[in-house]
Amino acid sequence: MTTGYNFAYLNEQTKRMIRRALLKAVAIPGYQVPFASREMPMPYGWGTGGVQVTASILTPGDTLKVIDQGADDTTNAVSIRKFFVRTAGVATTEETEKASIIQTRHRVPEASLREDQILVYQVPIPEPLRFLEPRETETRKMHALEEYGIMHVKLYEDIARHGHIATAYAYPAKVNGRYVFDPSPIPKFDNPKLDDCAALQLFGAGREKRIYAVPPYTKVTSLDFEDHPFSVQKWEEPCALCGSTTTYLDEIILDDKGKRMFVCSDTDHCRKAQEKAA
Amino acid sequence: MTKPLLVAENISKYYDGRVACEKVNFELWPGEVLAIVGESGSGKTTLLKCLSMQIAPNAGRVLYSLRDGRTESLSDLSEAERRFLMRTDWGFVHQDPREGLRMGVSAGANVGERLMAVGERHYGRIRSTALDWLNRVEIAGDRIDESPRNYSGGMRQRLQIARNLVTAPRLVFMDEPTGGLDVSVQARLLDLLRGLVRTLGLSVVIVTHDLAVARLLSTRILVMQQGKVIETGLTDQVLEDPQAPYTQLLVSSVLQV
Ligand SMILES: Nc1ncnc2c1ncn2[C@@H]1O[C@H](COP(=O)(O)OP(=O)(O)OP(=O)(O)O)[C@@H](O)[C@H]1O
Numbered sequence: 376m377t378t379g380y381n382f383a384y385l386n387e388q389t390k391r392m393i394r395r396a397l398l399k400a401v402a403i404p405g406y407q408v409p410f411a412s413r414e415m416p417m418p419y420g421w422g423t424g425g426v427q428v429t430a431s432i433l434t435p436g437d438t439l440k441v442i443d444q445g446a447d448d449t450t451n452a453v454s455i456r457k458f459f460v461r462t463a464g465v466a467t468t469e470e471t472e473k474a475s476i477i478q479t480r481h482r483v484p485e486a487s488l489r490e491d492q493i494l495v496y497q498v499p500i501p502e503p504l505r506f507l508e509p510r511e512t513e514t515r516k517m518h519a520l521e522e523y524g525i526m527h528v529k530l531y532e533d534i535a536r537h538g539h540i541a542t543a544y545a546y547p548a549k550v551n552g553r554y555v556f557d558p559s560p561i562p563k564f565d566n567p568k569l570d571d572c573a574a575l576q577l578f579g580a581g582r583e584k585r586i587y588a589v590p591p592y593t594k595v596t597s598l599d600f601e602d603h604p605f606s607v608q609k610w611e612e613p614c615a616l617c618g619s620t621t622t623y624l625d626e627i628i629l630d631d632k633g634k635r636m637f638v639c640s641d642t643d644h645c646r647k648a649q650e651k652a653a
Numbered sequence: 654m655t656k657p658l659l660v661a662e663n664i665s666k667y668y669d670g671r672v673a674c675e676k677v678n679f680e681l682w683p684g685e686v687l688a689i690v691g692e693s694g695s696g697k698t699t700l701l702k703c704l705s706m707q708i709a710p711n712a713g714r715v716l717y718s719l720r721d722g723r724t725e726s727l728s729d730l731s732e733a734e735r736r737f738l739m740r741t742d743w744g745f746v747h748q749d750p751r752e753g754l755r756m757g758v759s760a761g762a763n764v765g766e767r768l769m770a771v772g773e774r775h776y777g778r779i780r781s782t783a784l785d786w787l788n789r790v791e792i793a794g795d796r797i798d799e800s801p802r803n804y805s806g807g808m809r810q811r812l813q814i815a816r817n818l819v820t821a822p823r824l825v826f827m828d829e830p831t832g833g834l835d836v837s838v839q840a841r842l843l844d845l846l847r848g849l850v851r852t853l854g855l856s857v858v859i860v861t862h863d864l865a866v867a868r869l870l871s872t873r874i875l876v877m878q879q880g881k882v883i884e885t886g887l888t889d890q891v892l893e894d895p896q897a898p899y900t901q902l903l904v905s906s907v908l909q910v
């Protein structure tokens with residue numbers, strides 16, 4: 376651990392401010408709490424919101440896992456993990472089961488999470504209403520008055536254009552029967568994992584200066600129509616490495632002749648499944 | 654027992670101390686079409702915006718008879734109640750349809766939005782209602798998935814009307830709904846509006862500087878000059894036998910054309 380930094384980089388006053396925002400977010404599930412986002416030694420788009428949340432909840436005894444698109448070894452995940460090793464000296468792991476805090480971009484781990492774990496999401500755009508209503512004053516009012524009709528306008532457009540709800544990522548959901556929120560750009564495959572999850576889920580948007588949360592065992596309902604119910608992605612074939620038929624698969628192009636295979640995007644889960652089978 | 658749908662009491666609005674409209678009083682009865690006429694700058698739009706709560710008047714109040722039978726001053730309603738009223742019981746047809754439409758989504762979504770806003774969650778029903786309404790405003794059903802950007806000015810205006818009427822509002826505010834259109838398109842739109850108003854029994858407050866529009870659509874007329882109502886009465890009577898010198902001038906200038 377490098378000296379000269381405060382533990383986990385942020386000073387204590389900033390952490391207290393962020394923790395207050397987090398407490399408020401937990402108290403009002405799905406509500407976007409503004410916070411004074413700080414400059415971090417990494418560019419926006421690299422998960423500065425998630426990093427600030429993780430920095431504020433991290434303790435020396437924690438074990439941290441960082442994933443990007445389900446993998447621990449991508450540049451973004453590696454650099455965030457290194458950052459916390461350097462500034463907080465915490466233990467890290469690639470195993471979901473061994474982590475107490477998991478910071479993620481674009482995926483929810485396949486293994487079901489426990490009460491003693493916290494999942495921290497990196498969020499680029501927290502406001503689900505923005506695509507049809509760019510005015511911030513108006514979207515706040517819409518949330519306050521539960522005016523969520525335009526979320527269905529978006530789904531209507533999907534069906535009119537594609538014959539089905541084509542939104543596959545950042546699929547909007549309602550938290551605890553009240554606030555509509557953007558679960559960050561995870562595939563809609565992961566939306567059901569947010570529902571009634573045992574772990575605390577925290578969402579940080581750095582550039583947009585917003586924090587929101589889904590407390591443990593909270594209802595998260597993906598929006599849909601009665602005659603076009605919510606459904607998740609399915610694959611024709613199992614994972615080429617572990618044989619799983621229940622996980623989210625990435626397509627990998629093997630050569631320039633169009634040869635390809637499908638493998639689990641959650642690399643830790645896939646490796647475990649392969650070890651078990653061996 | 655019937656009572657007025659809307660009552661304007663002493664509505665006044667000033668901008669920097671200058672009168673935009675002053676001490677306007679009238680009653681609008683169910684099924685009635687009231688035309689507000691007057692020259693440019695006479696305060697027509699300002700009055701309409703005060704009535705429909707888009708701006709707050711400096712003095713006076715607007716009483717409205719809600720669907721549940723209560724009569725309330727609009728300023729006493731909570732913001733949630735007011736916004737709910739606006740997208741269910743009221744319609745607002747803007748002169749520029751781009752202000753009243755969502756140009757980024759399809760015609761079908763434009764018509765369906767209010768249904769979804771009041772909780773309709775069945776795609777098939779939303780779509781068939783939208784088709785029905787496109788038909789009623791004479792837009793071909795096979796253009797339902799197109800953006801209103803592809804539509805002509807007249808089609809956009811008809812789409813805006815369908816979007817407003819889909820929740821069966823009782824009161825529709827219109828500000829120069831035929832203003833930007835050329836004459837033949839105007840005539841067709843006026844015919845359509847007249848038919849809808851009759852079959853649906855709508856109450857309407859329509860702003861126009863065109864006396865021909867007022868004659869065709871309205872039952873009563875309110876003539877404004879420099880922010881004040883200078884004459885009011887049954888449209889036919891006022892246009893046949895105008896009392897105020899300014900109204901006489903308006904009427905005779907139209908007849909000369
Ligand atoms: N937002 C504003 N700020 C300042 N003055 C305004 C504003 N809106 C309207 N006014 C003034 O109030 C008066 C009435 O304007 P209003 O738009 O109501 O007239 P109008 O009868 O609708 O005219 P037109 O037929 O040209 O649309 C005008 O003198 C106008 O300049």
Ligand SMILES: [Mg+2]
Binds near residue numbers: 697698699
């Ligand atoms: Mg005007």
Ligand SMILES: [Zn+2]
Binds near residue numbers: 616618638639645648
């Ligand atoms: Zn696998």
